[in-house]
Amino acid sequence: MKNYIVLDLEWNQSVGGKEETVEHLPFEIIEIGAVKLNEALEEVGEFKRLIRPRIYPELHEKILEVTHMDQKTLMEEGRDFEEAAKEFLTWCGDEAVFCTWGSMDLTELQRNFAFFGIPNTFPKPFLYYDVQKLYSLLYGDGKERQSLDIAVLELGIMEERPFHRALDDAHYTGRVMRYMGFEKVREYWSTDYYRLPENKAEEVYLVFPGYSKYISRPFETKQDAIEDKTVTDLICCKCNRMLRKKIRWFSVNQKFYTALGLCPEHGNVKGKIRMRRNDDGRVYVVKTMRLVGEEDVREIYIKKEETKKKRVEKTKNRKQNKKKGDSPLS
Structure with missing residues (x-):
């Protein structure tokens, strides 16, 4: 049975700017959040892991401002990325169809895979649903992109939970999929460009x-x-x-x-x-x-x-x- 995996990531970056950014890892993932939807787009499972940063151990001020993460909690409760990523892939299952708000999450996930030596088992070409793009096709001109919180407000599906944490944003993205008329745009796949044709x-x-x-x-x-x-x-x-x-x-x-x-x-x-x-x-x-x-x-x-x-x-x-x-x- 097909499962839709609605994924959202939070990541950290160098507090020293470009000069101190590690090559091939501009963003280090510090939280994985995902919800699993069945073919009726009903939420049937969730996944959440905090990840202890090792490349950029100090949280950037912008990340602190947006996510309100606690540095101490992240360092004490966070898992190693390798462990969390393998648990996530197992949880996704074999027939996962990935869905994200925007195009960056899957690219950065694979970039972290490569940096930390985790085998990339995603198919080539890697097709997924960019829900932000699909929302624009249905409610906009197909070019301009709307923020997740505005889309949630426009659809009237706000809940008593915040934005800008991985599991919460994944949950809201899944709700947008369910209420926006997904069937009308199901044919419009997006393609991830991280691994290109060789x-x-x-x-x-x-x-x-x-x-x-x-x-x-x-x-x-x-x-x-x-x-x-x-x-x-x-x-x-x-x-x-x-x-x-x-x-x-x-x-x-x-x-x-x-x-x-x-x-x-x-x-x-x-x-x-x-x-x-x-x-x-x-x-x-x-x-x-x-x-x-x-x-x-x-x-x-x-x-x-x-x-x-x-x-x-x-x-x-x-x-x-x-x-x-x-x-x-x-």
Whole structure:
């Protein structure tokens, strides 16, 4: 039987800032909280463990302010992370479907796994439900993200328990899932990017209602990524047809690229590439293909022209500055 594991973590960080942050562990988990929901989204179990910090033993002032944790209690009652994590994975069971508020918790959990030498048994690709994103799809524009406490207030499901502790936030996230109309957005999985495809054969292609997503293997440079044919192919998210490009890939800031294709059956398809870096500094690509209307098409044309004008102006200024530098009177 499928179990939904609604997870929330609290973590600590270096009180000395970036200079004293340990490489590959910016956040050390100090509390794991989770609730287990059945297929009817009813709460059927809970898990809570305090974890004794070893890498950042002094609690950061921001963590103290938000969580109101007691440093002495945490050090005396907290378990080692290795012990708590193994207990948590056993409690989750074999058919766990993870749900979180936001995208950070599962990434930081796996980062702590790696640092403390715990085998990562999560599947690849690792699909989960980002309840914050799903809530935005149902009650917002699908882009802006709402805080958990506001969502709870909007749904009228507040209880006599606080926020900003792991088990409490997991409980509230589970209640949001139950009352927000989860069935309407069940198809919209999120993908965790901590463990990326290691080669071309492992690259991910997922199809959702109205759009598709491609996740590449890592490349050494952005140029290597943008020169890869699979990265720059425009594919219809409905029929998987290779598309003719109406507007070729262009970029405003070298992080986001946009293109427009035309499917003879389904119409205009917008391609969007996001360039990201993994922990070892290499570049990977998240590409989405989405059906768009005439208004979106006009916006793409306008953005393309604005980008072209800026590029021409930049080139013109560079040539003028070069002439000034070459002038004997300068």
